[in-house]
Amino acid sequence: xxxxxxxxxxxxxxxxxxxxxxxxxxxxxxxxxxxxxxxxxxxxxxxxxxxxxxxxxxxxxxxxxxxxxxxxxxxxxxxxxxxxxxxxxxxxxxxxxxxxxxxxxxxxxxxxxxxxxxxxxxxxxxxxxxxxxxxxxxxxxxxxxxxxxxxxxxxxxxxxxxxxxxxxxxxxxxxxxxxxxxxxxxxxxxxxxxxxxxxxxxxxxxxxxxxxxxxxxxxxxxx
Numbered sequence: 001x002x003x004x005x006x007x008x009x010x011x012x013x014x015x016x017x018x019x020x021x022x023x024x025x026x027x028x029x030x031x032x033x034x035x036x037x038x039x040x041x042x043x044x045x046x047x048x049x050x051x052x053x054x055x056x057x058x059x060x061x062x063x064x065x066x067x068x069x070x071x072x073x074x075x076x077x078x079x080x081x082x083x084x085x086x087x088x089x090x091x092x093x094x095x096x097x098x099x100x101x102x103x104x105x106x107x108x109x110x111x112x113x114x115x116x117x118x119x120x121x122x123x124x125x126x127x128x129x130x131x132x133x134x135x136x137x138x139x140x141x142x143x144x145x146x147x148x149x150x151x152x153x154x155x156x157x158x159x160x161x162x163x164x165x166x167x168x169x170x171x172x173x174x175x176x177x178x179x180x181x182x183x184x185x186x187x188x189x190x191x192x193x194x195x196x197x198x199x200x201x202x203x204x205x206x207x208x209x210x211x212x213x214x215x216x217x218x219x220x221x222x223x
Contacts, residue, residue, distance in 0.1 A: 004118060004119065005028060005029045005030060006028055006029070006030040006031070006032065006115070006117045006119070007024045007027070007028040007030075007031050007032070007117065007119040007120070007121055007158075008031075008032050008033075008034050008108055008111060008112045008115075008117055008119070008120050008121070009021050009024050009031055009032070009033050009034065009120075009121040009122075010034055010104050010105065010108050010120065010121065010122040010123070011033035011034060011035050011049055011053070011060070012035060012036075012045050012049060012123075013035065013045040013046060013047070013048035013049030013050075013052060013186060013187055014045055014048075014123075014186050014187055014188045014203075015169065015173075015182055015186050015188045015207055016123030016124075016125065016161055016169065016188075017122075017123040018052060018178075018181065018182055018185075018186045019123065019160075019161065019169055019172055019173045019176070019178070019182060020121050020122065020123040020160055020161065021033060021052070021053075021058065021121075022173075022176045022177075022178045022181075023121070023160045023172070023176060024121045024158075025056075025058075026176065028119070030059075031058055031059075032058070032059045032060075032061070032115075032117075033049065033053050033058045033059065033060045033061070034060075034061050034062075034063065034107075034108050034111055035049045035060065035061070035062045035063070036062065036063050036065045036103075036104055036107070037062055037063070037064050037065065037066060038065040038066060038100070039066040043192070044187055044192045044194065045187040045192075046062060047187075048185060048186055048187045048194060049062075050062075051185065052181070052185055052186070061111070063107055063111075065103060065104075065107070099134075100134065101122070101124060101132075101134035101135065101139075102134060102139075102143060104122070105120060105122060105140075105143055105147070105157065106143075106147065108120050108122075109147045109151065109153075109155050110151075112155070113151055113153050113155075118153070118154055118155055118156055119155075119156050119158060120155060120156070120157045120158065121157075121158045121159075121160070122140070122157065122158070122159055123159075123160075123161050124136075124140065124159055124161070124162065125159075125161040125162055125163075125164060125165075125169070126162055126163065127161075127162070127163055127164055127165045127168075137159070137162055140157055140159055140162070143157070144156070144157045160172070165210060166206050166207060166209065166210020166211070166213075167209075167210045167211075167213040167214045167217070168210075169210060170182070170210055170211050170214040171214055171217075174214075183195065183196075183211070188203045188204065188207050189201060189203055189204050190202070190203050190204075196208065
């Protein structure tokens, strides 16, 4: 029997997925967080994921996908490879992990089906996708159709942030009442520093720019 009262959130412990976790909490009586250990250099995000789910009472599972480290070497899985500080003129950034979102959502779908759950939530965004092809709306729609065909099951992949930039994502977090949680307890930094992060990697720059723009908007609106 399919359970539309539950959702599985693909959860890293970072800004976007944590925002989605609380977005799902507003919409579903029961939310399960699913994280992945893929040998990421910023693996402290898993500690953040554990802490957040424990503090706010979410069921949480971590799956071992460290094989990705061997299959797709990149700056997020190999400490000897420096993270690109700027987007390359051509191709994807060296922080792109080939197949990551496809694998995460596929495992998430298998996990959900075994529990009779149809709804999956992921924090990908085409507005701030940093050149990652697996964050595009067309990919999510394509994979949703493929998973339905592959398992003869009606999955529904939700992407609350798909058309939001980082400023709008901070606004959503504030609307959900968890801005301080996102600001202080999540880890987005590619170098594994929680909160504001290192300030130099692309993820930190994007996060900080969005936060500053949102705070400016709030300050201007209060004048």
